[in-house]
Structure formats: C-alpha cells, structure tokens
Amino acid sequence: MDDMSPSPHIMYDRLLGGLLIEGFDEKSCRSRYQFARYHKSPNIPSPYLIEKLRKQEALQKKCGPGTKAYREASKQLRSGQSINMTDCNYLLLTIHAGMGNRMLEITSVFLYALLTNRILLVDRYKEIGDLFCEPFPGTSWLVPSDFPLNYGEFTQSSPESYGNMLQNKVFGDNTERSLAGTRPRYVFLYLDGNCGFHDKLFYCEDDQQFLQGVPWLIIRTDMYFVPSLFLIPAFQDELSRLFPEKDTVFHHLARYLFHPTxxxxxxxxxxxxxxxxxxxxxxxxxxxxxxxxxxxxxxxxxxxxxxxxxxxxxxxxxxxxxxxxxxxxxxxxxxxxxxxxxxxxxxxxxxxxxxxxxxxxxxxxxxxxxxxxxxxxxxxxxxxxxxxxxxxxxxxxxxxxxxxxxxxxxxxxxxxxxxxxxxxxxxxxxxxxxxxxxxxxxxxxxxxxxxxxxxxxxxxxxxxxxxxxxxxxxxxxxxxxxxxxxxxxxxxxx
Ligand code: GDP
Known part of the structure; x- marks a missing residue:
C-alpha cells in the first residue's frame, strides 16, 4: 500500500464486491482500483448483476469497434438497406449536458443496454475520453470517428426520430406497429427533458417490443430515466434479479462505469x-x-x-x-x-x-x-x-x-x-x-x-x-x- 491511502490500516475491497475485474492496466487509470480506498459501501452487488456485467463485457468485446461484427453492422448501416437483427445490436448515446446529467444519462442508457442486450457506444466528441477511462476490458465504448450517420444533427423532428415517426404513423396504428415485419435500420430516440408525448411512448411495453427489432438505436437524453424502466412490465423480473435492493441502481452502475482519468x-x-x-x-x-x-x-x-x-x-x-x-x-x-x-x-x-x-x-x-x-x-x-x-x-x-x-x-x-x-x-x-x-x-x-x-x-x-x-x-x-x-x-x- 502506498502513501495515497487515507486509511492505511483499513482493508478495502478494490473490486467493489465483484463489480470490477482485475486485468486493466493500473497505471493508465489509477482511479479504477483506488476508488475503494476513499469509499465504503454498505451495499453489496447481487451475484446476478455481476454475472450480467461479465456477459455485457463479453458482448462489448465481441461486437465493439474494430471487430468484424462492428464493421459489418456499420457497413450495413451505411448501405441504406434493411438489416436483420444479429447477436450484435447497438445503442449509441449522444452527449450534450453538464457533468451530473451526463453521469445520470450514461447510467440510464447502460442499464437499458443491459436489459436489451445491446452494445453501448458513446459520443466521442464530448471529451468523454478525457474525463473517464474505458469501462469495458479489451474494447472501446467511444463510437469510431467514421461512424456512418451524422447523429449530431438529429433533432426531435427529424424523420429518423421515433416520436416523429409515431406521430406521422409511419408504421400505421399501434397494432400494426407491433406486428410490422420490417423495421427501420435505425431510429433516433429523443428523450431529453422537454420531449413530447410521442417520444415518451418509448417507455411503453409495445414500443419496447417494436424497438427490439431495430438493430441500431441512437439515443439523446439528459435524464435519469431508470425509474420509468421499472414501470415497464417486461423489464421488472430482470430488474429485481439485478437489483434485489432496488435503490442501488445508480450506486452500483456508476461505480462500475465511471473511473475518472x-x-x-x-x-x-x-x-x-x-x-x-x-x-x-x-x-x-x-x-x-x-x-x-x-x-x-x-x-x-x-x-x-x-x-x-x-x-x-x-x-x-x-x-x-x-x-x-x-x-x-x-x-x-x-x-x-x-x-x-x-x-x-x-x-x-x-x-x-x-x-x-x-x-x-x-x-x-x-x-x-x-x-x-x-x-x-x-x-x-x-x-x-x-x-x-x-x-x-x-x-x-x-x-x-x-x-x-x-x-x-x-x-x-x-x-x-x-x-x-x-x-x-x-x-x-x-x-x-x-x-x-x-x-x-x-x-x-x-x-x-x-x-x-x-x-x-x-x-x-x-x-x-x-x-x-x-x-x-x-x-x-x-x-x-x-x-x-x-x-x-x-x-x-x-
Ligand atoms: P445540474 O445542472 O445542477 O443538474 O448539474 P450538471 O452537472 O448537469 O450541470 C451543471 C454544470 O455547471 C456542471 O457540470 C458544471 O459544469 C457547472 N457547475 C455547477 N455547479 C458546480 C460546482 O459546484 N462546481 C463546479 N466546478 N462546476 C459546477
């Protein structure tokens, strides 16, 4: 133990009850394994959450930037043809707000990625890489600079906005939407604080079922939308297994994801x-x-x-x-x-x-x-x-x-x-x-x-x-x- 420790005689669990794994280069990101020296926690993450995080890490590595799967998925996105769902489906978060909002939105979107088995990628242009170390081993969560869509220009009223598509009945009425055979290659989910009625249908079970068939989701939010995920029946069993102590979602996921540079x-x-x-x-x-x-x-x-x-x-x-x-x-x-x-x-x-x-x-x-x-x-x-x-x-x-x-x-x-x-x-x-x-x-x-x-x-x-x-x-x-x-x-x- 070096002189950095505030309490040299107290043992600390540097892996935070199994949230973190060994194997990252310690020197390039000191905070990852030093956080526990400065923070105690009475809350233990569930074994199921830990198992899920390990699965997510494997998925991020298998499908993340630089992999064959990512190249294929982005090529199809560029091609304009419809794409089938594969094992590698993506969730890209655009970032714009203050630091507190950013941490809340990244955590919400990461939980959504866990619940829907998607790979989480984040906007590389908002200096996230200067603020936080990479959370997943052997891969990057920063979207590559040659990403085919100009997502920074999407707005609530863009044709690719889900709320806008619903408002304009692009998929017909509700029933037709859930039965629709073909899905768009991607949709833009506008979930900022000022989003409208149709944007908020994201929080409905039928819409979740529909979105399950869309390979790329691009999401913009500045909110901690986790409470509304708990209100979607399809997610409730999984959420109670992941978080038997329900009020620890941000606590565990933020400690898992965020490691200041x-x-x-x-x-x-x-x-x-x-x-x-x-x-x-x-x-x-x-x-x-x-x-x-x-x-x-x-x-x-x-x-x-x-x-x-x-x-x-x-x-x-x-x-x-x-x-x-x-x-x-x-x-x-x-x-x-x-x-x-x-x-x-x-x-x-x-x-x-x-x-x-x-x-x-x-x-x-x-x-x-x-x-x-x-x-x-x-x-x-x-x-x-x-x-x-x-x-x-x-x-x-x-x-x-x-x-x-x-x-x-x-x-x-x-x-x-x-x-x-x-x-x-x-x-x-x-x-x-x-x-x-x-x-x-x-x-x-x-x-x-x-x-x-x-x-x-x-x-x-x-x-x-x-x-x-x-x-x-x-x-x-x-x-x-x-x-x-x-x-x-x-x-x-x-
Ligand atoms: P919120 O607006 O209070 O919900 O918090 P955010 O963190 O999302 O946005 C506020 C932003 O204002 C911060 O990220 C900082 O850029 C700045 N800010 C507000 N309060 C403080 C403060 O106490 N210290 C510093 N350094 N910046 C602050």
Whole structure:
C-alpha cells in the first residue's frame, strides 16, 4: 500500500464486491482500483448483476469497434438497406449536458443496454475520453470517428426520430406497429427533458417490443430515466434479479462505469489528502443556485441561501452551533477555548459552488464566532467557476473532480433539483439532506429534508399509463417508485 491511502490500516475491497475485474492496466487509470480506498459501501452487488456485467463485457468485446461484427453492422448501416437483427445490436448515446446529467444519462442508457442486450457506444466528441477511462476490458465504448450517420444533427423532428415517426404513423396504428415485419435500420430516440408525448411512448411495453427489432438505436437524453424502466412490465423480473435492493441502481452502475482519468483523479486525491483526510468528520455541501436576482439576472449572492445552508447544517447537527450575539460570542469564545482543550475535533467542510461567496461566509462565521462545543470548522472549496461552461474541457474536469470529492465526505447536504448532487450522493451511497428550493428569496421551512433513498430523481418522468391509454399518477403504482422529495412531479426509486 502506498502513501495515497487515507486509511492505511483499513482493508478495502478494490473490486467493489465483484463489480470490477482485475486485468486493466493500473497505471493508465489509477482511479479504477483506488476508488475503494476513499469509499465504503454498505451495499453489496447481487451475484446476478455481476454475472450480467461479465456477459455485457463479453458482448462489448465481441461486437465493439474494430471487430468484424462492428464493421459489418456499420457497413450495413451505411448501405441504406434493411438489416436483420444479429447477436450484435447497438445503442449509441449522444452527449450534450453538464457533468451530473451526463453521469445520470450514461447510467440510464447502460442499464437499458443491459436489459436489451445491446452494445453501448458513446459520443466521442464530448471529451468523454478525457474525463473517464474505458469501462469495458479489451474494447472501446467511444463510437469510431467514421461512424456512418451524422447523429449530431438529429433533432426531435427529424424523420429518423421515433416520436416523429409515431406521430406521422409511419408504421400505421399501434397494432400494426407491433406486428410490422420490417423495421427501420435505425431510429433516433429523443428523450431529453422537454420531449413530447410521442417520444415518451418509448417507455411503453409495445414500443419496447417494436424497438427490439431495430438493430441500431441512437439515443439523446439528459435524464435519469431508470425509474420509468421499472414501470415497464417486461423489464421488472430482470430488474429485481439485478437489483434485489432496488435503490442501488445508480450506486452500483456508476461505480462500475465511471473511473475518472488520471488527471482528474490526481487532483481529487491530492485535494482530499491536503484538506480533508485529517479531519474527524467531512461534511459536503453542494450549492447549486437556480434563482436569479434583479434585472441583470445575476444568480447571487443570496443571503437567504447562506441562512438556509447554515440552518440545515446546524439543525441536523452536521455542523456545530455558533454563538451569534456579541455577548454570547465572547462567552462562547471562553467556553470554546475551554472546550478546545478537551475537544480538538476538526470538521472539514467541502463546499462546491460556482460562487465562492457562500464558503467564505461560512468560514467567516466560524472564525468570528467559535463553535459552542469547541470544534474547529474548516471550509474548503476547490473552485469557483462563476458560470457553467459545459463545452470547456478543463471546466468539466473540475466539475467531475468535485463530484468525486463530494462523494468522499461522511455527510452530504445537496441542492434540490441538481443532478450534480445526485451523482455525488449515488457514488457515495449517502442519503443526503436536500435543501428545498426557496420561493420569493425566503428560507424554506424546513430548510432541508432527508432523502428517502440514494437514487437520483427522474425530473421529467412520463405520467402516461400505456395499457389504459390515459394519464395517471405513476408515483402511486409501485411501492418502490415514488415522487421525488425535491421535484414533486418527478419519480425516483426508493
Ligand atoms: P445540474 O445542472 O445542477 O443538474 O448539474 P450538471 O452537472 O448537469 O450541470 C451543471 C454544470 O455547471 C456542471 O457540470 C458544471 O459544469 C457547472 N457547475 C455547477 N455547479 C458546480 C460546482 O459546484 N462546481 C463546479 N466546478 N462546476 C459546477
């Protein structure tokens, strides 16, 4: 064991309960086998999931880029003739959103690939290769640059869009669609948050049956659509075998799929060792602000959000109370000094935010008014990028590093609605305290609430009952698919 380990005396399971296999070159991707040093997990992946992952790896290797099967499949795609299904059928994900969304969408699409025995390929143009190592042994998940279709130009209303085809009754009515003998060579599935009624028929069993016969699926989404897969009867048996603990889908699949590249990982581990490792407790606070202020539409700083963070952290005893009045401050300072001799505990707070104002203010409060129990509170924030720039590689690398750092904390406070926080809580296996959205610049009451599970929320889940052909409340159909704490119309697995 080298000096990278934060807890040299604790044994760790570098293969994450069998999710990972030995055999990858360790030097070219340190994070793969070092992740476990920084992360514990009470959740064990099922033997069935492990078996399925090994089968998927074999399929990715047999059919992936560079193989005869891939050459044949892409040649047929280029030829314009209809193609028969073979053992090698593909799912290509186009990528466009922020880092949290990307991790959620890749995980959803990977689960869909597992359920439908397809090879997962991802867009090579959105620097995925600079952010994550290859997840599958002996092959690449990046779609080759000579891929025959210009998928970047597909839109919701393109002729190849499935929703558009349904709307225009290209396959006739519903019954004709499920019986249709010939299938297109490929379809484009537009499943972004703003997709329409016909696009969302993807989540219906009949449509799944139809899509089973389409050799190439090109998918665009920025959503964690896993909860809706649990609502498709044909997938339910397989999903319960894969995930006997249903609320661990993202946790296991993200730990399996995502291994930050060395550049990102070095910055994560260096920061962890410098600022977080020595503290008795680490509290992560993820601050994502969607409100804007005044005519300039600036998003902050907002004193009510600072108050919300502090109330949440102190009410839930994640951070100690501070004395706020002058007299009390002096009194506490004395008490603090006395307590400090018995209590040399340090809490390291890791904040992440586009702005540095909140962490500066939190630190200032604990510097000016010592904690009542004498605990030292140190606040650290790796970056403050000011605004989102998801097309910038360095910016995305910082975002990814911070998601991983948040996932290395012992307790988490996250901002509701934010996929950045969902990704961190899922990797960590921690149920966060979610700060609810404030209205009219007021601190909500309560300021935060405990998440029901570690799963992300599907923000724009459909509410259509495919069998009954009418809208219904899909948050009430299964005990383990419920409405989210932070997005009342969304769905999550609990
Ligand atoms: P969401 O929009 O909150 O759901 O999360 P996403 O991660 O999908 O998109 C937000 C993007 O904004 C991130 O990927 C970053 O590019 C940037 N961003 C937001 N918050 C932070 C932060 O705390 N730290 C860093 N480095 N970037 C952030």
């Amino acid at each position: 060395n550049n990102v990982w070095y910055s994560v581990t260096k920061y962890y060792r410098s600022y977080l490792a020595k503290a008795e407790k680490r509290v992560g606070i993820q601050i994502r602000i969607y409100e804007t202020k005044g005519i300039l539409q600036r998003n902050g700083p907002f004193p009510h959000i600072l108050n919300q963070i502090l109330s949440c952290a102190q009410n839930q005893k994640l951070l100690p109370e501070i004395a706020m009045t002058e007299g009390a401050a002096a009194e506490t300072q004395n008490k603090g000094a006395a307590a400090e001799t018995q209590n040399n505990r340090t809490i390291a707070v890791l904040t992440t935010s586009l702005s540095s104002w909140y962490s500066d203010q939190i630190q200032k409060k604990y510097d000016e008014h010592p904690a009542v129990d004498g605990t030292t509170v140190e606040v650290h924030q790796p970056s403050h990028e000011e605004y989102q720039r998801s097309r910038n590689k360095k910016h995305n690398m910082k975002a990814l590093a911070e998601i991983y750092l948040l996932s290395m904390t012992d307790e988490l406070i996250t901002s509701g609605f934010s996929t950045f926080g969902y990704a961190a809580q899922g990797l960590a296996g921690l149920k966060p305290w979610i700060m609810f959205r404030s209205e009219n610049h007021m601190v909500p009451d309560p300021p935060c609430g405990r998440a029901m599970s570690i799963e992300p929320c599907f923000h724009q889940a459909p509410f259509y009952d495919c069998k009954a052909k009418r809208d219904t409340d899909l948050g009430k159909v299964l005990p383990y698919v419920r409405h989210c704490e932070d997005v009342s119309w969304g769905l999550k697995i609990v």
